[in-house]
Amino acid sequence: MIAQIINLSPKDVFKYYALKYGISEGSYSYGRFGLEIRQLFPDLAESLSNEISKKGWKVFSFKDADEKISLLLIGSIRRFKAIAEGITKDSLRAYAIKLFNIINFFETYELTSYNINNKHFEFNQAYIMGILNVTPDSFSDGGKYFSISKAIEGALRMIDRGADIIDIGGESTRPGAEEIDEETEIKRVLPVIKEVIQLRPDAVLSIDTRKKAVADIALKEGAAIVNDISGFSHDTEIIESIANHNATVVIMHMKGTPKNMQNHPEYDNVVEEVYDFLFSQSRKAAKAGINNIFIDPGIGFGKRPEDNYDLLRRLDDFKSLSYPILLGVSRKSFIGKALNLEVDERDIPTSMIESYSLSKGARVLRTHNVSYGIKLREVFNKINNAAIE
Known part of the structure; x- marks a missing residue:
């Protein structure tokens, strides 16, 4: 049912x-x-x-x-x-x-709260997840943080500016991207996680991975969240790893894989199909003993532009999944196609969509421009909860 x-x-x-x-x-x-x-x-x-x-x-x-x-x-x-x-x-x-x-x-959606790495999250408020791609080929900032030193500097800069979570990924998930082996992925992300935790032990780090082996070592070294864009479809054993570490999970919907996800995706009812997938996978996570769960409809992952807009417009229809909504729209191609903008010109429309999504129930925004995101977070929190100072 x-x-x-x-x-x-x-x-x-x-x-x-x-x-x-x-x-x-x-x-x-x-x-x-x-x-x-x-x-x-x-x-x-x-x-x-x-x-x-x-x-x-x-x-x-x-x-x-x-x-x-x-x-x-x-x-x-x-x-x-x-x-x-x-x-x-x-x-x-x-x-x-x-x-x-x-x-x-x-x-009672807004009454939910989580504790993650000793940080308290109350979901009558918004939170910012800064994106750190330790890759040579990510669609927005490929190569910017590919060296270990630059990745560490980037993570520390986002933390010091006020990002609530840093999402560290070692495998590009842009449309058409090839899968890399777990050894390469670990080699990219592990030094960053270890050094950031050493320098900022209270930081909340997320590992963006589909692989159990990568999740295992990242969690052992201090990451507190696993952001699985496949929603356990790529490696079903990743659930066990997350549960064993008492970690938090982000379950995302993606039709296909990064390599083929934009090869003519079709839906009869995109909201229903995405909801049903997230319903099923979140129940699997809960049954495995995972307590802190975020759900992400996967904007831009195996979706046509009209599918993305339908998901955004009906985002509040995901609130009955019983878990807070995390959303990533930052600089994505459906924005560029609508407004004829290059990747580095999409931050303002990104913020506009993020603002709208907060009004529809999103509570964690995964974004590239942390400075914009923090301003948006502060304004939303002032409006949504007059008691916040």
Whole structure:
């Protein structure tokens, strides 16, 4: 069972679900939400539908191509909680509890907090993750931090300017990039991690890797977060490494691999497909004992420009995943294509999109221009929480 709370205020979003479930488009009303429950076997779907309907709630049903059933409820968050609490049939109580927890997290999204390397993160606030690519060929700054000394200087500079997290990567993940072996990746990132931790022991470092071996050694040397752009698809054993080190994880969606991800990606419903992947992978992480989880829809990773815009516009539809949203849009090609800008001209539109994404639920911004990001963080935190000084 996968459940998602959907903002039905955008008319095109309501129209999509109205067509899917045979709902009159004339019943549109601004401010309503949908609670969609997907991937149900027919018997379970019928039982849930009957239990909810007998309380007087309208339930819409749709049969998927794989013969599984999706159910849709329309209303308010308060109404959805009442529906979940009203499911009293013994055989359905476990599902009712799962539904209630998903609804409750959506409602209390900003009350979540994590402790990472002795730093407290409260997600009524925004945080900045500075990007440090120790590579010769990353799309934005390839070669800038390729020498160990320059990488260390870059990391320290971002930390001293106020970045909350530094994301260190030794493998380029730009479209078309070839995979490198783990030994090369370790050789690039390990000296940087060791020296930065030596000089700034309180720094929160993230290792941007898909490989268990790289994650293992980075975590042993002081990294606290694993940012896996494959969402455990590349190396399933990486979950074990993260759990064993009691580390934090970023689970990202990517269609394909960096080498082929932009070779004609297609989606029927990009928000649903990305959500379902992140739902499944985040549950695997939680089951393995990982407590601190971020989810990332993977803007620009196996997405067309229109897919990226759909994900950004409907970013709040990911809040019911139960984990804070981390987002990386910095200097990406969909910005350049829309505005005809070179990579080094994209910082201002990047900040504009980042600002919008914070209003839709993003709480960690992975960005190249840390100075811009910090200004954005401070303004957002002042607006979002008047008690912050």
